[in-house]
Amino acid sequence: MSKKRKKYTREFKISVITELDSGKTIAQVSREYNLHPSMVIRWKKEYNKQDLHSEEMELQAMKVE
Numbered sequence: 001m002s003k004k005r006k007k008y009t010r011e012f013k014i015s016v017i018t019e020l021d022s023g024k025t026i027a028q029v030s031r032e033y034n035l036h037p038s039m040v041i042r043w044k045k046e047y048n049k050q051d052l053h054s055e056e057m058e059l060q061a062m063k064v065e
Contacts, residue, residue, distance in 0.1 A: 013043045020044060
């Protein structure tokens with residue numbers, strides 16, 4: 001039997017990155033969410049390259065409307 005890969009929503013990824021921005025370390029966030037540190041680093045890089053950031057801006061715009 002093979003394991004299926006877990007898919008994380010953009011909202012979840014952004015919430016994890018927000019934890020980093022609040023001052024927590026990658027190790028702390030990884031342990032808290034039971035994620036591998038390299039995954040958190042990858043999400044942070046994607047966020048900084050605007051892949052996730054543009055989605056966050058869209059979500060905030062929808063909340064304002």
